[in-house]
Amino acid sequence: MMMFAELNTPLRTIMTPGPVEVDPRVLRAMSTPILGQFDPAFTDIMNNVMKMLQRTFKTNNEWAFPIDGTSRSGLEAVLASVIEPGDKVLIPIYGRFGHLLTEIAERYGAEIHLLHTDWGTVFDPEEVITEMKKVNPKIVAMVHGETSTGCMQPLEEIGRACREADVLFIVDAVATIGGADVQTDNWYIDAAIGGNQKCLSVPSGNAPITYNDRIEKILKQRKKVERGIATEQELAEGRSFSAIRSNYFDLSQLQDYWGPRRLNHHTEATSMLYALHEGLRIVLEEGLEQRFKRHKLHEKALIAGIEGMGLELFGDARSKLPTVTCIKIPDGIEAESVRSMMLNDFGVEIASSFGPLHGKIWRIGTMGYSCRKENVLFALASLEAALIRHGAKVNAGQALQASLNAYEKEKSLI
Numbered sequence: 001m002m003m004f005a006e007l008n009t010p011l012r013t014i015m016t017p018g019p020v021e022v023d024p025r026v027l028r029a030m031s032t033p034i035l036g037q038f039d040p041a042f043t044d045i046m047n048n049v050m051k052m053l054q055r056t057f058k059t060n061n062e063w064a065f066p067i068d069g070t071s072r073s074g075l076e077a078v079l080a081s082v083i084e085p086g087d088k089v090l091i092p093i094y095g096r097f098g099h100l101l102t103e104i105a106e107r108y109g110a111e112i113h114l115l116h117t118d119w120g121t122v123f124d125p126e127e128v129i130t131e132m133k134k135v136n137p138k139i140v141a142m143v144h145g146e147t148s149t150g151c152m153q154p155l156e157e158i159g160r161a162c163r164e165a166d167v168l169f170i171v172d173a174v175a176t177i178g179g180a181d182v183q184t185d186n187w188y189i190d191a192a193i194g195g196n197q198k199c200l201s202v203p204s205g206n207a208p209i210t211y212n213d214r215i216e217k218i219l220k221q222r223k224k225v226e227r228g229i230a231t232e233q234e235l236a237e238g239r240s241f242s243a244i245r246s247n248y249f250d251l252s253q254l255q256d257y258w259g260p261r262r263l264n265h266h267t268e269a270t271s272m273l274y275a276l277h278e279g280l281r282i283v284l285e286e287g288l289e290q291r292f293k294r295h296k297l298h299e300k301a302l303i304a305g306i307e308g309m310g311l312e313l314f315g316d317a318r319s320k321l322p323t324v325t326c327i328k329i330p331d332g333i334e335a336e337s338v339r340s341m342m343l344n345d346f347g348v349e350i351a352s353s354f355g356p357l358h359g360k361i362w363r364i365g366t367m368g369y370s371c372r373k374e375n376v377l378f379a380l381a382s383l384e385a386a387l388i389r390h391g392a393k394v395n396a397g398q399a400l401q402a403s404l405n406a407y408e409k410e411k412s413l414i
C-alpha cells in the first residue's frame with residue numbers, strides 16, 4: 001500500500017497581502033479540544049467572539065459574528081441576504097475586489113451600476129455621491145482597502161450621504177480590519193465584512209461581519225414567518241420561510257443561531273472559532289490604535305527601504321493603503337524569476353498582481369503577525385539580493401540602512 005509522508009512544510013516569511021503568518025498563540029488555540037455546538041461552554045465562546053468583534057469593528061450593532069468560509073463568504077452572506085432580484089446596486093470600482101462585489105451581487109439578481117476610476121487611485125467622494133443621487137440605488141457597495149492596487153478609499157462622506165438618502169452602505173473591509181482604522185458606526189456603514197488571513201493573523205476559514213438594524217429590517221421583511229404568512233404546514237415542516245436565495249448564507253437564520261434562540265443552522269466551525277477568538281484577543285490586548293500605529297511604522301520602514309534601493313512605488317501616495325505596498329517592477333527585469341529566487345533561496349514570499357497590473361508591480365503586505373521588523377528587513381534584503389542577481393541597477397546596501405534609520409526614529413512604537 002502506498003504511504004504518504006507526514007506534513008513537512010518549509011518555514012516561510014510571508015509578506016504577501018494574505019494569507020499571512022499566523023500568530024503562534026492562534027495556532028495553539030486551534031488545538032483546543034472540540035465542544036458540542038450547544039454546549040454552554042461553547043456558546044459562551046460564541047458570545048465573547050461577538051463582543052470582541054463589536055469592538056474591533058467599532059460598532060454598537062447587536063449583530064457581529066463570523067460566517068464560516070473564506071472572506072468572500074462574508075461578502076456573499078451580506079449581499080445574498082440583502083439583495084432582492086431587481087434591486088439597484090451601485091459599485092464604485094478601483095481594483096479587483098470591486099469586481100468581486102459585482103460578480104456576487106449579479107448572481108443574486110441585482111441591477112448593477114458601475115463607476116470606475118484608474119487603478120492606483122481612489123474616488124473623490126463627491127463623484128460617488130453624485131452618481132448615487134443619480135442612480136438612486138438600494139445599496140452602495142465598495143471596498144475600503146484594495147489589496148490589488150494598494151489604495152484605501154475614504155468612506156465617511158460617502159457613508160453620510162448614503163444615510164441621508166436612505167441608501168444602504170456595504171463595505172468590504174477585509175484587508176483593513178485590525179490593521180487600519182475601520183469605524184463602522186461613525187462612517188455610517190450598514191454592513192461591514194472583515195477578513196481573517198490579512199491583518200487579524202488568523203487562518204482563512206471564517207469571515208467576521210457586522211450589520212445594523214437597517215439591514216436586519218430587510219432580513220425580517222424577507223421572512224414569511226415574521227410577516228405572518230407562513231402556512232401551518234410550512235411551520236410544521238420547519239422550513240426556512242425566507243425569500244433569501246441561499247440557505248448557507250441566510251443571515252436571518254444565522255442570527256437565529258448566533259442569538260439567544262440558538263436555532264440550529266450549520267455546525268459551527270469549532271476550531272476556526274477558537275482561532276478567531278484568540279486572534280481577536282491579541283488585537284484587543286495590543287489595542288486598536290496602537291495596532292494601527294504599528295502597521296504604519298512598518299509600512300514607513302518598508303517604503304524607506306524600497307526608495308533607498310532606488311525603486312519606485314506604484315499608486316497615488318495620498319490614498320495609500322498602509323497594509324499593502326506596491327512596487328513598480330524595473331524595466332527589463334523578469335519579475336517572476338525575482339519572486340522565485342526570493343522564495344527558493346530566502347523563503348520569502350511577496351505577491352505578483354492581477355489584471356492590468358500583472359507584470360507591472362509587486363505587492364508587499366505588512367499585515368498582522370507578518371508585520372514585524374525582522375520580516376521587513378529580511379524582505380528588503382532578499383529583494384535587493386535577487387534584483388542585483390537579475391542585473392538590476394539598485395543602490396546596493398542603501399535599503400537596509402534607510403529602513404533601519406526609519407525604525408530608529410520611531411523606536412518607541414516597536
Ligand SMILES: *Cc1c(COP(=O)(O)O)cnc(C)c1O
Pocket residue numbers: 018070071072073097100143145146147172173174175195204
Ligand atoms: C483577500 C480579499 C478578499 C477575498 O478573500 P478570500 O478569503 O480570498 O475570499 C476580498 N476583499 C479584499 C479587499 C481582499 O483583500
